Amino acid sequence: xxxxxxxxFGFLSIALFFNCSEPEDIYMGSKNIKASNLxxxxxxxxxxxxxxxxxxxxxxxxxxEEGYTDLLDIYNTTKSKEYSFDFLLEKKSAYETWTPINIxxxxxxxxxxSYGINSNIGICVFNPESNKYEFRAGIPLLxxxxxxxxxxxxxxxxxxxxxxxxxxxxxxxxxxDDQGYYSFKVN
Amino acid sequence: xxxxxxxCQMKKHLFIFLFLFAQALLAQKQSVKNDSLILSNKNEIRIxxxxxxxxxxxxxxxxxxxxxxxxxxxxGMYFGENYTDNIFYNxxxxxxxxxxxxxxxxxxxxxxxxxxVESFSSICNGNYKExxxxxxxxxxxxxxxxSNFTNVAVxxxxxxxxxxxxxxxxxxxxxxxxxxxNKKDTESLPKFGINLGYRF
Numbered sequence: 269x270x271x272x273x274x275x276x277f278g279f280l281s282i283a284l285f286f287n288c289s290e291p292e293d294i295y296m297g298s299k300n301i302k303a304s305n306l307x308x309x310x311x312x313x314x315x316x317x318x319x320x321x322x323x324x325x326x327x328x329x330x331x332x333e334e335g336y337t338d339l340l341d342i343y344n345t346t347k348s349k350e351y352s353f354d355f356l357l358e359k360k361s362a363y364e365t366w367t368p369i370n371i372x373x374x375x376x377x378x379x380x381x382s383y384g385i386n387s388n389i390g391i392c393v394f395n396p397e398s399n400k401y402e403f404r405a406g407i408p409l410l411x412x413x414x415x416x417x418x419x420x421x422x423x424x425x426x427x428x429x430x431x432x433x434x435x436x437x438x439x440x441x442x443x444x445d446d447q448g449y450y451s452f453k454v455n
Numbered sequence: 456x457x458x459x460x461x462x463c464q465m466k467k468h469l470f471i472f473l474f475l476f477a478q479a480l481l482a483q484k485q486s487v488k489n490d491s492l493i494l495s496n497k498n499e500i501r502i503x504x505x506x507x508x509x510x511x512x513x514x515x516x517x518x519x520x521x522x523x524x525x526x527x528x529x530x531g532m533y534f535g536e537n538y539t540d541n542i543f544y545n546x547x548x549x550x551x552x553x554x555x556x557x558x559x560x561x562x563x564x565x566x567x568x569x570x571x572v573e574s575f576s577s578i579c580n581g582n583y584k585e586x587x588x589x590x591x592x593x594x595x596x597x598x599x600x601x602s603n604f605t606n607v608a609v610x611x612x613x614x615x616x617x618x619x620x621x622x623x624x625x626x627x628x629x630x631x632x633x634x635x636x637n638k639k640d641t642e643s644l645p646k647f648g649i650n651l652g653y654r655f
Contacts, residue, residue, distance in 0.1 A: 345598070433586075
């Protein structure tokens, strides 16, 4: 008799264990691609107080994909109207010490959107007329000193729920050094 | 989320049902069983109540007993429209039906309660989603595509069955199988069965 009870509950336990996960009706697909210089820093030869350092991230919806000759339509794939990336401005406060600058709402946005507290997020918004994702914003330089700007070289689509497919873009930024910083001095 | 909630509710009901079923059968158990009466009945039909209640799948089996030790049979399973199985092919896989011929050998001497081993084959059909690079004629894009799928798996199972009142049985089994071709990234396919049956 005990064997029967043990068998019943043993099998039920196993069956329930393997059946207790939530059904995954939503299945996400993702691709990673590389594209050069999708983000640029519009540099100036020298900087003075109240100048703006512009970040420009305007890129086509049609991007090359390694291993293929035809271009990949990232808008058709992701159905996303926005791509985002991070950037952070730091000021040298002491030797080898860098302090993040809170840009806040002082950033001057020409195209796209931006928000953030400690680090800022740039959002490239899809423009159906140009078939481009567009972002251009200027960071005001409100203090003198040594600064460095770090920009993430990964672009992520926002709001991909309608397609469940995400295309992550790894890009290069030609103005930054090996550590990923663009350093400059404000006089 | 509502589907998950529905399944969990059904699991609770199954627990209660099986517990009461076992209690009822055990209460009716007679002190001396007539093995010959069980053996004289050569046919059995079963319904997998686990699948029916856990995931709205209907699996029905027929088993023919050759002698005390050997039997063979076939089961068929129909998958509801909303059934999705992620075990297979590591993507959304939706089976339409599954046919499973099997051969069993009892490894116990007892006729009323015994362990058995089973060799089975599973022929299944359905469709599954694949992540593919497609082209609109000018530019490429990625999307999920639906592909039809038919495959055959072979495997082994072990199980435990007990009879009460000569005709009614409960049958539990667990097994593993592997696809014969187009294995892709799936090495083994588990199966579980919680069956209620009637022998006649």
